[in-house]
Amino acid sequence: GAVVSQHPSWVICKSGTSVKIECxxxxxxxxxxxxxxxxxxxxxxxxxxxxxxxxxxYEQGVEKDKFLINHASLTLSTLTVTSAHPEDSSxxxxxxxxxxxxxxxxxxxxxLLVL
Amino acid sequence: xxxxxxxxxxxTVSEGASLELRCNYSYGATPYLFWYVQxxxxxxxxxxxxxxxxxxxxxxxxxxxxxxxxxxxxNLRKPSVHxxxxxEYFCAVGFRTRVTGNQFYFGTGTSLTVxx
Numbered sequence: 001g002a003v004v005s006q007h008p009s010w011v012i013c014k015s016g017t018s019v020k021i022e023c024x025x026x027x028x029x030x031x032x033x034x035x036x037x038x039x040x041x042x043x044x045x046x047x048x049x050x051x052x053x054x055x056x057x058y059e060q061g062v063e064k065d066k067f068l069i070n071h072a073s074l075t076l077s078t079l080t081v082t083s084a085h086p087e088d089s090s091x092x093x094x095x096x097x098x099x100x101x102x103x104x105x106x107x108x109x110x111x112l113l114v115l
Numbered sequence: 116x117x118x119x120x121x122x123x124x125x126x127t128v129s130e131g132a133s134l135e136l137r138c139n140y141s142y143g144a145t146p147y148l149f150w151y152v153q154x155x156x157x158x159x160x161x162x163x164x165x166x167x168x169x170x171x172x173x174x175x176x177x178x179x180x181x182x183x184x185x186x187x188x189x190n191l192r193k194p195s196v197h198x199x200x201x202x203e204y205f206c207a208v209g210f211r212t213r214v215t216g217n218q219f220y221f222g223t224g225t226s227l228t229v230x231x
Contacts, residue, residue, distance in 0.1 A: 006158075034219065043205065043223045044159075093158055103149065104209070104219055108158040 002028050004096055006107035013084055014115055021079045021110045023094030029074035030096025034104060035067070038091040050077055084114040119208050121222035128196050129230050136191040136225050138206030146208040148189040150180055153203045153224075162204075165189065176200070201229045 003026040013019050023033060032051050036044040048069050050056035056069035066088075068080040077096075081088055091111050095104040118141045128134055140146065147166050151159040163174025170182040180191045189206060206222040 004158075041226075043221050046219070091156075095159075103147075103161060103164055104207075105161070106151070106159040109156075111156070 002103070002105040004030075004094065004105050004107040006092075006094055006110050008110060009108060010111040010113075012113045012115065015085055016083055019081045019084055019112060021081075021092055021094075021112075023077045023079070023096070023107050025075045025096045025105070028096070028098060028105075030077075030098070030105075031074070032097050033071055033077040034095045034097075035069060035077070035079050036093045036095070038093060038109075040091075044093060047079075081112065084112070086114045088112065089114045119206055119220050119222040121204075121206055121225050123225045124223070125226045125228070127228040127230060130198050131195050134191075134193045134196045134200070134227070136204050136206075136227070138189045138191065138222055140187050140189065140206075140208045140220075142187075142208060142210065144210070145182075145184065146210040148180075148182060149207040149209065150174065150178070150189075150191045151205045151207060152176075153205065155202075159205065162191070196227075196229055198229045198231065201227055203227070 005024045007022045034049050035047045037047050038044050046059050047062045048056040048058045050069050050071035052071050052074045058064045071077040091109050093109045095106040097104045120139045122137050149164045150162040152162050153159050162178050163172050165172050165182045173179050178193050182189050204225045209219045
């Protein structure tokens, strides 16, 4: 159990366009969902934390107007990269937990390449 | 401030040899402790976790980890490494506060190379 999916798994887009990434918990209700960004050969950097039905909490230095997060239900969160630029190219990973600081279950990641 | 340290950026072991990956954390209380593994271009897979109780925890793929409160450590071990274990390993700590809710911190990762 505790499977998280992400869609798409990879995406290539032109500079200036917006890209939406979906994160779904398939067999559990994710009280909290997290979005991470990972650069090559580096650790995961937390971008934001979202609870269902409320606004996301962004980490310092992460532009909330650029990285729009919507957590509409206990099984779905979306990350929209608005007006993407080449420096936004990265590996984006989401995760969900059941609350109480419990285990985070990670999606397989979405690789974004902005040309 | 809370932190997670993985002192070894890269480790190379021979197939069949034993393995120990180090992890130290800095936090006022005992957090929840995790080890994840990431294969190239993939998401993270949970190997094992410690919440409370027995300080030696068993995980998947033959891994185990031992929590040592006195050393604030949670080292990952495997008695005999397989070539398929080559990957990036992340230690993580999680905890919950009334003010900030769930918090989760990752170490910088240890890259494991296995030579035949």
